[in-house]
Amino acid sequence: MGCCTGRCTLIFLCSLQLLAALERQIFDFLGFQWAPILGNFLQIIVVILGLFGTIQFRPRYIVVYTVWTALWVTWNVFIICFYLEVGGLSKETDLMTFNISMHRSWWREHGPGCIRRVVRPSSPGILEDYSYVSVTGCIIDFQYLEVIHSAIQILLSLIGFVYACYVISIFMEEEDSFDFIGGLDTYSYRQPPQEHVELKPVKPVGRSK
Template sequence: MGCCTGRCTLIFLCTLQLLAALERQIFDFLGYQWAPILGNFLHIIIVILGLFGTIQYRPKYIVVYSVWTALWVAWNVFIICFYLEVGGLSKDTDFMTFNISMHRSWWREHGPGCVRMEVPAPATRSLDDHSYISVTGCIVDFQYLEVIHSSYQILLALIGFVYACYVIRVFTEEEDSFDFIGGLDSYTYHHHSPLKASPVQLKPVYLSK
């Protein structure tokens, strides 16, 4: 297949997904968001697998990638619902940190235009409690930045799923065509060639003296 085919497009999409996942992984690490960190790690592995399968003409690897993109879309839809507090979800819970810590999204305190100020906490509470950190002046609230990140991931995953299905179909058709030309025809030729239909019988030759 040439450079302007679905295969090259899928390679480009996988590269974009890797870059986007690495960028997201960095900021999730900064915010100690353990659930997204685990999801990003699995996503990076599967995308690399899909990229390898596309380059090396391995349709089975691309099938794994296509199945994962569907799961990845579902996960990012959940994140959007979580930060928009849809269906009783609350962005102020510790779900993203597995209830290990009270950290929140890194963008909550470091978003565009945000001014972070520490407010003295009562003696009965820990100074590390994020509820006593005042953040003002944010141009875009952190939950909308998280929604934008997840929406971008969904867009790439959906396009990647479409091209993955297309590339799988093309690879499968090419394999079937190769088997027919190189396998079935060769088998038919060798087993039904008229040259091999009847063996040559050798007869003794008597020389006269």
């Protein structure tokens, strides 16, 4: 089968998802966001499987990609709710770092237009190495940048889910068609060959005188 529209589109979408996941993984590593790092790693692995299955005509790999896509959409919806503090969630908690560190999103201090300053308090009784970071001038707050990243992931995943289901249906139809044609060929091959009797002319026997 050649590169049909659905199959080529799914390959393109998987490539976009792979690039988006790699970009997100880099910035999550910089911010020590361990929960998103784990999710991004699984996303990269499954997208590679989906890409391989689409190129090599392996419907089972695409099914795995389809199931994971639904879970990935759910995870990104949770991230949006987390940063928008929906349902009692708070972006100031250490949930994204599994409560093992106090790191926050990398975009918190390095967003577009942000000016980062390390301020050392001059109050007596405070250790000299104690300091805090002041961030001002951000064009867009870090939580909205995280929301935009998750929204892009959801959009790509939903489109990929639709095309993955379409490609799976195409593969299944072709397999059914191939099995049907192969079954007819096998049946005709197994038929016992008919015996052909070669007829030869018989010479008349002359009468003895």
